Amino acid sequence: xxxxxxxxxxxxxxxxxxxxxxxxxxxxxxxxxxxxxxxxxxxxxxxxxxxxxxxxxxxxxxxxxxxxxxxxxxxxxxxxxxxxxxxxxxxxxxxxxxxxxxxxxxxxxxxxxxxxxxxxxxxxxxxxxxxxxxxxxxxxxxxxxxxxxxxxxxxxxxxxxxxxxxxxxxxxxxxxxxxxxxxxxxxxxxxxxxxxxxxxxxxxxxxxxxxxxxxxxxxxxxxxxxxxxxxxxxxxxxxxxxxxxxxxxxxxxxxxxxxxxxxxxxxxxxxxxxxxxxxxxxxxxxxxxxxxxxxxxxxxxxxxxxxxxxxxxxxxxxxxxxxxxxxxxxxxxxxxxxxxxxxxxxxxxxxxxxxxxxxxxxxxxxxxxxxxxxxxxxxxxxxxxxxxxxxxxxxx
Amino acid sequence: xxxxxxxxxxxxxxxxxxxxxxxxxxxxxxxxxxxxxxxxxxxxxxxxxxxxxxxxxxxxxxxxxxxxxxxxxxxxxxxxxxxxxxxxxxxxxxxxxxxxxxxxxxxxxxxxxxxxxxxxxxxxxxxxxxxxxxxxxxxxxxxxxxxxxxxxxxxxxxxxxxxxxxxxxxxxxxxxxxxxxxxxxxxxxxxxxxxxxxxxxxxxxxxxxxxx
Numbered sequence: 001x002x003x004x005x006x007x008x009x010x011x012x013x014x015x016x017x018x019x020x021x022x023x024x025x026x027x028x029x030x031x032x033x034x035x036x037x038x039x040x041x042x043x044x045x046x047x048x049x050x051x052x053x054x055x056x057x058x059x060x061x062x063x064x065x066x067x068x069x070x071x072x073x074x075x076x077x078x079x080x081x082x083x084x085x086x087x088x089x090x091x092x093x094x095x096x097x098x099x100x101x102x103x104x105x106x107x108x109x110x111x112x113x114x115x116x117x118x119x120x121x122x123x124x125x126x127x128x129x130x131x132x133x134x135x136x137x138x139x140x141x142x143x144x145x146x147x148x149x150x151x152x153x154x155x156x157x158x159x160x161x162x163x164x165x166x167x168x169x170x171x172x173x174x175x176x177x178x179x180x181x182x183x184x185x186x187x188x189x190x191x192x193x194x195x196x197x198x199x200x201x202x203x204x205x206x207x208x209x210x211x212x213x214x215x216x217x218x219x220x221x222x223x224x225x226x227x228x229x230x231x232x233x234x235x236x237x238x239x240x241x242x243x244x245x246x247x248x249x250x251x252x253x254x255x256x257x258x259x260x261x262x263x264x265x266x267x268x269x270x271x272x273x274x275x276x277x278x279x280x281x282x283x284x285x286x287x288x289x290x291x292x293x294x295x296x297x298x299x300x301x302x303x304x305x306x307x308x309x310x311x312x313x314x315x316x317x318x319x320x321x322x323x324x325x326x327x328x329x330x331x332x333x334x335x336x337x338x339x340x341x342x343x344x345x346x347x348x349x350x351x352x353x354x355x356x357x358x359x360x361x362x363x364x365x366x367x368x369x370x371x372x373x374x375x376x377x378x379x380x381x382x383x384x385x386x387x388x389x390x391x392x393x394x395x396x
Numbered sequence: 397x398x399x400x401x402x403x404x405x406x407x408x409x410x411x412x413x414x415x416x417x418x419x420x421x422x423x424x425x426x427x428x429x430x431x432x433x434x435x436x437x438x439x440x441x442x443x444x445x446x447x448x449x450x451x452x453x454x455x456x457x458x459x460x461x462x463x464x465x466x467x468x469x470x471x472x473x474x475x476x477x478x479x480x481x482x483x484x485x486x487x488x489x490x491x492x493x494x495x496x497x498x499x500x501x502x503x504x505x506x507x508x509x510x511x512x513x514x515x516x517x518x519x520x521x522x523x524x525x526x527x528x529x530x531x532x533x534x535x536x537x538x539x540x541x542x543x544x545x546x547x548x549x550x551x552x553x554x555x556x557x558x559x560x561x562x563x564x565x566x567x568x569x570x571x572x573x574x575x576x577x578x579x580x581x582x583x584x585x586x587x588x589x590x591x592x593x594x595x596x597x598x599x600x601x602x603x604x605x606x607x608x
Contacts, residue, residue, distance in 0.1 A: 013584065026573070055590055072573060110578075
């Protein structure tokens with residue numbers, strides 16, 4: 001089959017590799033009909049996530065048709081149409097029973113690597129480093145799905161792939177971010193980063209009762225999309241704009257009730273701290289660039305909530321923890337507990353409350369992935385979301 | 397002081413003493429230190445299963461190759477004895493093992509009685525505080541020196557880590573009926589460094605099959 005492989009930092013290739021096989025009794029093999037490139041794939045592309053190795057198949061947002069199931073999979077049959085959650089969960093450990101699916105005890109074969117780095121291991125993820133399980137990803141024509149009795153969401157309606165594909169990660173991730181923000185009706189919520197997760201976080205914040213959402217980014221096409229959802233936008237790259245002042249001005253000096261960092265470890269900052277973080281990361285004195293996190297802690301109101309869907313990987317420098325303590329804020333974060341959100345969010349799509357496909361800007365074939373990773377990283381061509389049809393042989 | 401706090405509606409009974417235990421007389425008990433040629437590893441897991449079922453799974457030594465790394469074969473040779481064969485890349489080490497203590501649903505202790513490996517161990521099964529599953533704690537001792545280092549080289553896995561990984565496999569098998577694995581997945585060219593790293597990640601060691 002054809003698959004998009006990580007071959008080193010800033011080096012992605014579409015290669016012909018072996019087809020996946022059933023390896024365990026609860027596995028399924030799916031023929032992938034649509035897959036996407038995630039913002040968090042850029043952390044891999046840019047070499048920020050350790051234990052990526054040459055030859056790893058990328059991709060954790062995918063859906064398709066069941067091709068084959070293992071002998072213990074009784075809920076799925078060949079021909080079923082499914083969306084696959086990017087976190088792999090066994091369904092039986094204490095964490096799965098508590099519905100903290102992203103903390104599954106049993107899905108990471110390389111748990112010892114994550115234990116060394118983080119103390120305890122979270123669930124395995126598709127296509128996201130050996131530390132996170134070393135599972136082959138879904139930017140390919142086929143994929144093996146472990147614990148297929150637990151994860152895949154069956155699509156029984158005739159909704160187009162593009163409308164349900166983002167149930168694999170970014171829609172639930174944005175929704176859980178809004179839920180983690182503990183929004184009360186009437187709240188004002190600030191969202192840093194208007195990429196796909198930020199978009200769904202904004203939409204979800206309104207669904208959960210936010211009266212006002214303030215969206216912060218620098219890319220005009222993203223800010224435009226945020227306004228189309230009803231958010232007020234702040235372009236931090238404009239010279240006369242201070243984000244902290246803007247948020248005070250827009251909240252009567254009180255600060256947002258909740259802040260969401262939908263940017264994560266590769267934040268850009270026009271300020272001196274942006275340069276500071278780039279130098280420290282280059283010197284291996286810091287692994288992540290936390291300028292959005294710093295700003296969000298500073299911006300949130302007293303007793304407010306900071307929700308962090310953006311990915312962080314390692315050690316962060318000069319995080320103003322005194323401000324977090326001094327204001328008594330709550331912080332909630334982590335990989336998405338996918339399995340909790342997929343079905344209810346599918347129902348919202350089926351009811352026509354939201355059509356997640358509005359964020360798609362590019363539709364490509366597998367062979368175009370290497371060039372499109374670069375476009376995605378450099379934010380060229382007004383890119384907002386890239387979707388791949390792995391069986392197409394016509395360049396878009 | 398034992399009566400200082402009268403109301404503790406959810407408080408647990410203090411556990412009884414066992415060699416592998418982590419608590420003794422209400423105090424945390426650290427694992428034994430490596431010395432005098434002995435190396436120790438203690439590891440534990442919280443498993444969503446009945447302690448009697450877990451005991452039975454562990455006690456069925458002939459099924460050990462399903463969940464223990466590099467164990468090629470175990471043959472029961474007596475009521476309390478068995479013969480173990482460990483194999484990697486065509487080389488084998490063998491030893492006999494004897495069960496010293498056998499308390500159904502609670503505890504199994506064993507030691508090797510001749511052969512290429514000198515080891516002893518204990519596993520205990522306890523209800524977790526608050527009824528959140530069964531705590532399985534393993535204490536394993538290795539006599540180190542030439543033999544043990546040979547073993548380490550043999551199996552390409554530090555023996556302490558092997559005990560930790562085996563308990564992880566045991567838990568996965570008990571909770572899900574399988575052991576998570578990624579070997580034989582498709583991938584692009586690993587290159588020289590990628591192949592070396594697969595070894596440091598422990599990915600060169602075959603994941604036990606999960607069934608016999």
